[in-house]
Amino acid sequence: MLVFIAKRLLWMIPSLFAVSFLAFVLIQLPPGDYVTTYIATLAASNEIVDQNTAAQLRERFGLDDPMLIQYFKWIWGILSRGDFGISFEWQQPVSDLIWERMALTLVLALATLIATWAIALPIGVYSAVRKYSIGDYFFTAFTFFGLAVPSFLLALVLMYVAAVEFGQDVGGLFSPQYENAPWSFAKMVDLFSHLWLPVIILAVSSTASLIRVMRANMLDELPKPYVTTARAKGLSEFRLLMKYPLMIALNPFISTIAWLLPNLISGSVVVAIVLNLPTAAPLLLQALMAQDMYLAGAFVLLICALTLIGSLISDILLALVDPRIRLE
Amino acid sequence: MPNEILSRGVTRRAVLGGMAGAAALSIAGRAFAADGEAPALAQLVKDGKLPPLAERLPKKPMVVTPFEKVGTYGGTLRRGLRGSSDHNGILRMVGNQSLVRWNLEFTAVQPNLAERWEVSDDATQFTFHLIEGVRWSDGHPFTADDVVFAIEDCVKNTELYSATPAQLAVAGKPVTVEKIDDYTVKFTFAAPNALYLENLATPLGQHPTLFPKHYCSQFLPKYNPNIEADAKNAGVTSWTELFRNRCGDIEIPTRWGNVVKPTLDPWVVKEPYVGGATRVVMTRNPYFWQVDTAGNQLPYIDEINFGISQDVESLMLNVISGKIDIQERHISVLANKPTLSQNMQKGDYRLLTLVPSASQQCQIYFNITHKDPAMRKMFADKSFRQALSIGINRQELIDIVYFGQSEPYQAGPRPTHPWYHEKYARQFTEYDADKAGAMLDQAGYKKGPDGFRVRPDGQKVFFSVDVIPTLYPDLVDALELVKTHWSQIGIDMKVNTIERALYYTRGDDNAHDAQVWPGPGGLDPMLDPRDFFAFHPQGSRYAIPWTLWYTSNGARGEEPPESQKKRMKLFDEARSTADLDKRGATMKQIFDIAAEEFETVGLCLAVGGFGIIRNNLRNVPEKQPDSWSWPNPGPSMPQQFTFTS
Numbered sequence: 001m002l003v004f005i006a007k008r009l010l011w012m013i014p015s016l017f018a019v020s021f022l023a024f025v026l027i028q029l030p031p032g033d034y035v036t037t038y039i040a041t042l043a044a045s046n047e048i049v050d051q052n053t054a055a056q057l058r059e060r061f062g063l064d065d066p067m068l069i070q071y072f073k074w075i076w077g078i079l080s081r082g083d084f085g086i087s088f089e090w091q092q093p094v095s096d097l098i099w100e101r102m103a104l105t106l107v108l109a110l111a112t113l114i115a116t117w118a119i120a121l122p123i124g125v126y127s128a129v130r131k132y133s134i135g136d137y138f139f140t141a142f143t144f145f146g147l148a149v150p151s152f153l154l155a156l157v158l159m160y161v162a163a164v165e166f167g168q169d170v171g172g173l174f175s176p177q178y179e180n181a182p183w184s185f186a187k188m189v190d191l192f193s194h195l196w197l198p199v200i201i202l203a204v205s206s207t208a209s210l211i212r213v214m215r216a217n218m219l220d221e222l223p224k225p226y227v228t229t230a231r232a233k234g235l236s237e238f239r240l241l242m243k244y245p246l247m248i249a250l251n252p253f254i255s256t257i258a259w260l261l262p263n264l265i266s267g268s269v270v271v272a273i274v275l276n277l278p279t280a281a282p283l284l285l286q287a288l289m290a291q292d293m294y295l296a297g298a299f300v301l302l303i304c305a306l307t308l309i310g311s312l313i314s315d316i317l318l319a320l321v322d323p324r325i326r327l328e
Numbered sequence: 329m330p331n332e333i334l335s336r337g338v339t340r341r342a343v344l345g346g347m348a349g350a351a352a353l354s355i356a357g358r359a360f361a362a363d364g365e366a367p368a369l370a371q372l373v374k375d376g377k378l379p380p381l382a383e384r385l386p387k388k389p390m391v392v393t394p395f396e397k398v399g400t401y402g403g404t405l406r407r408g409l410r411g412s413s414d415h416n417g418i419l420r421m422v423g424n425q426s427l428v429r430w431n432l433e434f435t436a437v438q439p440n441l442a443e444r445w446e447v448s449d450d451a452t453q454f455t456f457h458l459i460e461g462v463r464w465s466d467g468h469p470f471t472a473d474d475v476v477f478a479i480e481d482c483v484k485n486t487e488l489y490s491a492t493p494a495q496l497a498v499a500g501k502p503v504t505v506e507k508i509d510d511y512t513v514k515f516t517f518a519a520p521n522a523l524y525l526e527n528l529a530t531p532l533g534q535h536p537t538l539f540p541k542h543y544c545s546q547f548l549p550k551y552n553p554n555i556e557a558d559a560k561n562a563g564v565t566s567w568t569e570l571f572r573n574r575c576g577d578i579e580i581p582t583r584w585g586n587v588v589k590p591t592l593d594p595w596v597v598k599e600p601y602v603g604g605a606t607r608v609v610m611t612r613n614p615y616f617w618q619v620d621t622a623g624n625q626l627p628y629i630d631e632i633n634f635g636i637s638q639d640v641e642s643l644m645l646n647v648i649s650g651k652i653d654i655q656e657r658h659i660s661v662l663a664n665k666p667t668l669s670q671n672m673q674k675g676d677y678r679l680l681t682l683v684p685s686a687s688q689q690c691q692i693y694f695n696i697t698h699k700d701p702a703m704r705k706m707f708a709d710k711s712f713r714q715a716l717s718i719g720i721n722r723q724e725l726i727d728i729v730y731f732g733q734s735e736p737y738q739a740g741p742r743p744t745h746p747w748y749h750e751k752y753a754r755q756f757t758e759y760d761a762d763k764a765g766a767m768l769d770q771a772g773y774k775k776g777p778d779g780f781r782v783r784p785d786g787q788k789v790f791f792s793v794d795v796i797p798t799l800y801p802d803l804v805d806a807l808e809l810v811k812t813h814w815s816q817i818g819i820d821m822k823v824n825t826i827e828r829a830l831y832y833t834r835g836d837d838n839a840h841d842a843q844v845w846p847g848p849g850g851l852d853p854m855l856d857p858r859d860f861f862a863f864h865p866q867g868s869r870y871a872i873p874w875t876l877w878y879t880s881n882g883a884r885g886e887e888p889p890e891s892q893k894k895r896m897k898l899f900d901e902a903r904s905t906a907d908l909d910k911r912g913a914t915m916k917q918i919f920d921i922a923a924e925e926f927e928t929v930g931l932c933l934a935v936g937g938f939g940i941i942r943n944n945l946r947n948v949p950e951k952q953p954d955s956w957s958w959p960n961p962g963p964s965m966p967q968q969f970t971f972t973s
Contacts, residue, residue: 032829039866040832041413055490060569086564089413090603091573091582093563097603156641163649164674171642172606176633179606180599273638278606282638286411291829295603 005316012308016301017075023300024071027293033063034088034291061088074294085294087287094298097283102302104173105279108202108268109261111195115203116210117253124214125246128222139211146208152270155201159275162197171276173198198275202268210253217249247321254318258311262303364624366401369614378614379467381625386461389625390443390618392968395947398620399628399970405653405945408643409608409634415581415601416959417657418634419531422610423583424962425592427456427475427536430529432964434685434851434953437525441470441537441592451522451906454515455508463615464540464590472507477541479505479515481548482575488568493535495527498904500881505536520904522911523854530855530957534578540590547571584608592617594627594967601634608634618967627967644668647940650675654948654961654969656682656939661802662731668940677940678950685955686934688739688847689730690806691859692793693869693928695840697886702785703841710926711771717756717929719764719817720810729805730935737933739859740919742850747915752923757930764817773818781818791841792824796831803844806931835869843869850934852957853915854902860922861895862888870927891921944972 035057058064062073077083084094127136162168172179178190221227222245230240272281280299287296318325365373365381372378409417427442439445442456462470483489484502492502501518508514513536517524527533545551547570552558559570576583584601595610610632618626635652637643644659646652648671659668660682672678694713698704706712722736736757741747773781773789781789797804807823814821826834834840845867848856858864862874871892876885878896888896895918902914941948947969952960 030827030829031833036832036836037829040828060566087603089581090585091569091580092585092603101604159642159645163645163651171637171646174606176607180609274642276606276636276638276642278604282411283604286413286638290413 001316001319005312008312008315012305012312015308016305019304020075020297020301021071023304024074024293024297025067027288027291027296027300028067030291032291033058034061034293035063037290038088070293074297084298087292087295089287089290089292089295094295097295098280098298098302101278101280101283104277105281107191108173108195108198108277108279111199112202112206113260115199116206119203120207120210120214121253124211124249125218125241127211128215128218129241131219143208143211146204149204151201151205152274154204155198155271155274158197158201173277173279198268198271198277201271201275213252214249217252218245221245221248247323251318251322254314254321257314257317258307261306261310266303364619364622366612366625366630368630369612369625372614384463384467384615385619385625386459386617388459388461390440390459392618392620392626392965394620394968394970395949395964397946398622398624399947399968400972401624401628401630403629403971404631404633405629405966405969405971406633406635406651408646408652408655408658409601409636410640410643410658411636411638413581414636415584416531416579418584418601418608418610419579420657420959420962421632421634421966422593422595422962423531423534423591424959425537425594426528426534427458428525428529428533430958430963432949432952434955434958434963437529445525447525447906449906451520451524451904452517454524456513456515458511458513459617460511462592462617464542464592465596465613465615466543466590467615468540468542468590470537470540470592471510472513473510474539474541475513475536476505476507477545478536478539479503481541481550482539482544482571483535485548488571493532495524495532496535520906522904522906526855531578531959537592538578539575543588543590544571544575547574594618595632598631606636608636610634616967620968628970629966632966647671647677648675650677650942652940653942653945654680654939656680656937656954656960660937660939660954662733662935662937663802665731665938668938675940675942676944677942680939680941680948681951682937682939682954682960683851683951684742684934684936685851685953685958686846686848687742687850688737688859688930688932689734689934690803690844690931691739691847691928692810692842692844692931694791694842695838695870695872696927697838697871697873698841699838702783702787703791706773706783706789707791707842709771711767712773713926713929714756715764715767715771715817716814716819717926718758718760718767719819720813720929720931721759722757722932723759724813725806725809726932728809729802730932734932734935736931738930739847739922739928740849741853742933745851745853747853747912747919749916749919749923752919755923756926761813761817768817768819775818779818780815780820788820789818790820790822792822794824794826794831794834794840794843796828797825799828800844800846803846807844810931832866835866835872838872840869845869846934847928847930851953852955854911855957857899857918859928860918861899862892863896863899891925895921946970946972 035054038057039054062070074085077085082095084098086092087094087097090097123139127139130136159171173191173194174187175190175194178187181187227240227245230243235243266281268279269281269285272279273285284296284299287299363381369378373380378384407421426440428437429440431438441458441462443459444457446455447453458470458472458475464470479496483496484492496503498517498521499519504516506514506516515524547555547567549555549567555567555570559565559567562570564570564573572580573582574586575589576586581601584597587597587600591613594613594616596613597608598611599605599607599609601608612627612630616626620626635646637646640658643652643655644664644667647655647659647668668679694707696704696708698707726732726734726736736754738753738755738757740749740752743753768781772784776782776788783789793807795803795807804823804825811821811823831843835843847859849859853860856864858867862868862871862878865872865875865879868875871888873886874888874892877887898914898918902911902918905911905914937954941950948961949964952964954960
């Protein structure tokens with residue numbers, strides 16, 4: 001097991017290099033560069049940026065270097081000094097910008113994950129065991145509804161109702177007095193009192209699909225001979241369910257942990273923008289649009305690292321949970 | 329009605345209808361016993377943490393006549409910014425303290441930090457007399473030294489500004505600024521610069537009052553020999569970067585990212601605009617140098633809270649639920665008007681009318697200097713452009729896209745402007761598909777078997793028009809209608825919706841067939857004449873190579889035809905003419921030629937935007953010009969806005 005983990009960790013290094021390079025290339029692919037975007041922004045308010053100033057900006061940001069050189073400068077900065085570069089737009093070190101955003105993103109992602117599982121697992125098991133009951137039909141209908149409604153629309157509707165009908169303060173993750181305050185217990189409480197709305201919105205669609213997956217898996221397992229055997233031996237229905245069919249049905253849940261993190265970050269972009277959440281997603285989108293490549297690159301790199309770590313975790317968990325899987 | 333206002337170096341302009349007499353005028357130089365100050369500041373004085381009011385204000389502070397009534401202190405004004413790169417949203421509200429400023433009607437330049445000035449007869453020398461005793465927000469005196477430092481040491485430093493900003497250079501030479509005495513500075517230009525006072529009143533004219541010498545000099549090698557080491561310690565690569573980070577510039581986010589930089593603004597940064605910020609908070613400047621007519625120090629409002637919304641819809645929601653006090657930026661598109669009108673009671677706000685300073689809602693720029701010779705020949709054919717212009721059903725377009733709130737228009741100053749040019753504005757705006765077809769037949773573009781026209785070289789007439797949907801969604805709708813109108817006269821066009829950077833790259837490379845953009849110059853024809861001749865290297869999209877030729881004095885780009893060169897010469901002449909009648913006559917010649925050449929095709933007169941003001945926020949003019957040169961709402965002086973309880 002330890003050898004397996006060590007091997008996997010080693011493999012992550014070249015993977016990260018490959019991914020970071022690809023990310024860098026992709027960010028550079030659209031026409032123009034940060035300076036073009038900057039000029040476009042200024043020109044929208046009728047300012048003329050002369051060619052000298054543009055050339056000077058490009059030189060200052062090192063945009064005239066070939067892409068490979070820019071990439072190696074960037075990577076070398078990260079490896080040698082942990083320096084992710086400077087955000088062109090904000091003229092601030094990238095590392096100042098990303099950590100708090102990433103932390104809040106992880107909090108939101110984990111909360112959503114827990115909420116999703118807490119709703120999806122029991123309902124999935126219930127609707128498999130009570131197949132074609134009224135409850136099953138109810139949850140099935142709910143499932144399709146949840147899948148069909150785009151989460152940004154749900155966000156807008158909930159915000160409208162909360163703001164206009166109930167006069168609630170919506171949007172953001174903090175009350176105004178805590179927004180720029182240092183971390184404290186009161187701020188944590190404030191965070192959790194704001195977290196439920198985005199968590200519900202983000203959980204609805206993924207809950208729906210997970211219920212279907214859980215139900216189908218359980219239905220596969222339930223008629224199998226080992227279940228009949230166990231039942232014949234007098235095992236209680238609850239223990240019977242928990243012991244084997246559920247464990248096996250959990251397999252797809254665990255093996256998708258790796259995708260969950262990036263999915264929650266990229267899948268929540270629109271919701272985060274609509275709800276004005278201070279997570280990584282809006283900053284990443286803005287960085288991509290402005291071609292602020294070091295900032296965008298750092299985000300992509302971190303998300304990829306999270307994916308790799310996630311897949312390692314899911315492999316370890318699978319080995320622990322599913323008796324059919326062996327690492328040796 | 330047009331009201332000609334003549335003042336030193338000021339062009340005459342139309343008074344915007346309905347706004348006459350609504351100005352919050354200020355009179356400098358009146359001796360005044362200023363004695364009112366905000367309770368919080370009075371407390372600080374009592375505690376000995378702040379000098380008394382009399383020591384913070386100039387002896388003769390500038391007196392502002394409040395728009396409605398003398399206000400009361402207190403309150404936090406809430407306003408929205410959008411995502412990042414919205415630094416000009418702060419500039420418009422807070423940063424408007426230049427040497428001079430616009431009046432409310434956008435017709436005349438008025439005293440601000442300079443209480444008076446003299447201009448030499450040839451418009452090359454401008455002598456400004458600063459208000460004595462004005463202090464920066466840290467209490468340090470503001471004097472002629474600061475102005476000289478800002479221009480001579482900062483703006484003219486070639487490492488900081490590789491090219492002197494256009495406003496401060498004439499005939500390729502930068503301005504020279506000298507100190508006459510502590511409160512008098514003289515600006516000398518190499519050639520006449522009659523428009524300088526007007527330029528000085530625009531946001532880009534703020535350089536002379538932007539850099540406090542006692543603070544910013546520590547970031548210049550001339551004053552600080554250890555600057556390179558300081559830059560390294562601060563974690564930046566060069567001293568120029570450090571300077572920009574700490575002292576900012578007119579139009580960059582870092583201007584609002586440093587809480588210790590002294591300013592002359594009514595409010596100073598408390599929570600900075602930095603990457604990842606979710607809001608920006610500004611707090612009152614205890615040394616602000618203006619008072620109201622009752623002698624109370626301005627501003628009335630304690631704090632401004634700019635919430636940063638990533639999305640316009642959530643900003644709209646905040647407006648509707650009454651969580652924003654004044655907002656027009658980002659929400660002022662016509663499509664939002666029904667929603668905002670319906671919710672006036674619920675949100676407890678009234679509407680703010682914006683008078684557009686632009687001329688044209690949608691100008692179509694055919695690329696007359698196209699790289700493909702056949703396309704160039706087609707677009708350069710005047711009768712082709714004229715036929716396409718009368719092939720557009722403008723009334724239908726106005727009714728559908730702009731809710732009937734516009735009129736067919738080509739280009740040039742707006743109808744209320746004294747320089748309004750009837751022919752230039754109205755020619756070829758009548759819809760006549762038959763005549764358009766006949767004109768195209770005659771120009772050699774016969775209809776092919778599929779009903780679409782064919783060029784003389786046998787190729788089908790087809791071109792794309794670039795538009796940025798995220799920036800101007802209404803232009804996409806307008807173009808879709810134009811496409812159907814043109815298909816009826818046999819012209820095949822593609823509405824090419826592209827991203828903003830690509831739009832500019834295509835323009836810069838001269839790789840576009842045609843592009844659209846709102847046409848400026850409706851109320852400020854001298855400040856942005858990009859549609860009248862090839863003036864703007866990114867904006868005159870019908871002939872980018874000609875503009876390069878003009879701006880580089882013939883070194884780059886492509887030599888334009890005679891009619892363009894004549895207009896360029898005329899404009900240079902107008903720019904250096906102090907006499908307003910003569911200047912108007914010169915501009916009329918430019919409009920005459922532009923009307924004759926018919927280079928751009930306009931659709932309709934620019935439509936006014938609007939905004940909201942909460943009912944408890946008073947002293948706000950409910951009709952304001954909408955312009956970058958008059959950076960609304962700044963010139964209406966937010967420092968005299970006040971809340972009623």
